[in-house]
Amino acid sequence: MPPAPATNPGYTPPDGGWGWVVVFGAFVSIGFSYAFPKALTIYFKEIQEYFSVSYSDIAWVSSIMLAAMYAGGPVSSILVNHYGSRPVVMAGGIMCGVAMVTASFGNTITHLYICVGVVGGFGLSFNLQPSLTIIGKYFLVKRPVANGLAMAGSPVVLFTLAPLNQFLFDNFGWRGSFFILGALLLNCCVAGALMRPIGRNPCPKVQANGASDLPRSNNGSVPQSVDRGYGQKPGTETRRVRNIDKFIDFSLFRHQGFLIYLVGNVLMFFGFFAPIVFLAPYAKHQGVDEYSAAFLLSILAVVDMIARPSTGLLANTKWIRPRIQYLFSFAVTYNGICNLLCPLATGYGGLVVYSLFVGVAFGMVCALLFECLMDLVGSQRFSSAVGFVTIIECCPVLLGPPVGGVLVDIFGSYMYMHLMCGGAMFASGLFLFVMNFWNYRLADRMARRQEGAAEQGEMKQLSAAEPEGIGGTSPDCAPCSESTANAAVL
Template sequence: MPPAATTSLGYSPPDGGWGWAVVFGSFISIGFSYAFPKSLTIYFKEIQEYFSVSYSEIAWVSSVMLASMYAGGPVSSVLVNRYGSRPVVMVGGVMVGTAMLLASFGTSIMHLYLCVGLIGGFGLAFNLQPALTIIGTYFQVKRPLANGLAMTGSPVILSTLAPLNQFLFDSFGWRGSFLILGSICLNCCVAGSLMRPVTKVVPPKPGPGPPGCNGAAAEEDTRVQSENLQTEEAKSESKSQSCAERFIDFSLFKHRGFLIYLVGNVVLFFGFFAPVVFLAPYAKHQGIDEYSAALLLTIFALVDMFIRPVTGFLGNTKLVRPKIQYFFSFAVSYNGICHLLCPLLPGYAGLVGYAVILGLGFGMVSALLFEVLMDLVGAHRFSSAVGLVTIIECGPVLLGPPISGALVDAYGDYKYMYYACGVFMLAPGIFLFVMHYFNYKKLEEEQRQSVAVEMRTSEETVQLNMSQSDKSTNKAHG
């Protein structure tokens, strides 16, 4: 768990400048990646009736899309490490637009699984992961704030897409709406064009000094030659590795903090997306009209939109940032409590209240989700880390909403689905809090041991130098 103020990138991130334009591009790219699958739930009831399918079958559309987005993480990581973020995001925008165009001609639910779910999901993967990675290359001190602002794109775009989708459906039907949505998704190509690579400013190395300082110059030349030799050895070693090992850092599976994060996230993702996916259908099930049901998503998105930058600001404070993993654990647990309370809130007013408290919890988790991973593994290993995390998380992301839909089909009531999602969120929240408590203690102990070893080594070096100095003095007198 590297300190907040250090970096292993080999250069000084600008922490501003063009980085804010990159944050805006990431805002759009991340926004479409997360908001698009949720906004499509507006069409679920009508598509369900059109193809005569069950709740669990229609839930697979969003599930396959989200799972493909997560499963495409390692592929996206390899492409970003090889080509950079800009071209990958632009290709992703074209893929999502093409997927929605093909889906508008769908003749079966399987057609939607393939087009919207598989092709569209991989396109969103090429939008999400590069946008997250490039922020870590531009920001160091202000990174939590930059991540919080970029992650705000999801609720902003969701709050726009939710009522827009209802309007498009009323005007053009679901087929015409999918065709228009495909053209809207091409804006991700514009976002990608903003993600130019960072100009790396490396601190200058000390020069050889003025004439007459031959000893210092020789020492500097020796150090430079040594660095060049180490670089050549590293290049030679990297050539002997497989392609996957060069682009994906599998040594992360030996990283204690990474494993804690991974275990907690695998469980929480079973209950993370389903409550949002089923929010509008739940409202319609209670006899609420379509526009009022869509308004719940807008309320949720507005609260989410507000809390994400606030969370980023809080995460950047001196009080929170050193122990930001506790903040994330609290956010996950809070989500679980919200889901458990949902069935107890009566009527439309209760659903509005749930949308507000859910927006707060969902926004906190989303704003911190990747910042805490970067805090654990460092910005230089983040691209590989997020690729490994997303491919493993695609399982619960894929299965979560269909399992929830199956509970609705089995009991004819949504409350059991919300209870299950509450448990799936509350349990990992407690797990993360406890494990990170021990992890912080272990890190403090390792740091004390490291300082002790350094002091002992320093003392031995001083004693050795004094011994050599005494021998030289005796020889001179002799």
């Protein structure tokens, strides 16, 4: 099952300039997408009492919102491929705003499921997917740093929304708060307006002496997402890219690295969101006052916002980037260990320590989540890949928090919820470690074979050109052999 080759983007990503403005827009859009479902948990206890529902019933609000955000991935990917990121993000901002305003008039929990969960979740999907995709259009060498900065929007927005939601609830109640939050979400339209389409400059060409003006990473090597596209006929490649971008690239399911990533993430997401969703209710369950419980989310968010760009910088180093999948595997395993040990945290001090450690773990996973996917499939196929990933992951995202709520209802304790989530993430991390080790070994073996075959082919060409056995290498052959070897690495 050979991996699918990455495609040549056909232009040189600027790795800066207006790209940093785009990163800011993605910072805002991604921030609302990921932080908003978690920030709404501040209202859960009061809404639960208002509608007289159980823990598991109220957990469905955030769960449906997250699941709809993930389920909308393929639709969002198709729209991005056809219309670009800017109009899709702006449409998503309008959907989210309307969803929260209409939810403020709800009289049943089902009304919240539909407005906040379904409509709001799809709106967040239209914010998330295009923001992730356009970063890969503007950045290549500095892409891990750009992704880390953009993903830092989630903890920054969460840090702001956690105390703001408590203030809004105290002064306006949950209905008035939802109305104000709907207006606040319209800022995603402004963020989308910043995501102007990139001007496609001509693709760099290999020079006659074998040198290249391709963008290079810190260690001087051409990143895999570019060099794997060379050595192919421009006309054929352009037609294939257009056919792929027209809808969605189903050949990704023959990509072994993509399949490993997908299986590991499905298992991980069973336990990824529930501990965060129930952090404030867990603290209130232990007798912590409301503002102190909300402050735990702020602590987690502060650590998270530091961890994400720091992880991006670490991932961009010449030692980590060639094996970035290992760092992601470690982050998932570390997150699982934190949740397994959470029941040992007693009192408010213990919860603060837990928030500090899980903030680092959560930030590392989020900073690497989509960067690792882009590292596997390349920027041109990323839109299709993220659409497939999110639609498949919506099932564990949907079931995780409600199953945790059911465990809380049955046992009257949050311990079993944390054990379930920690166990799922720990198992996912071990799976990713083992399978990525195998995948890297297989890729290295294939690369050595392709290099050997390229060297043998070059020697045959030299023998034919120099029948008398005169030594030396023709400069004209160097780019060709280099491109052939690079195009077959993965």
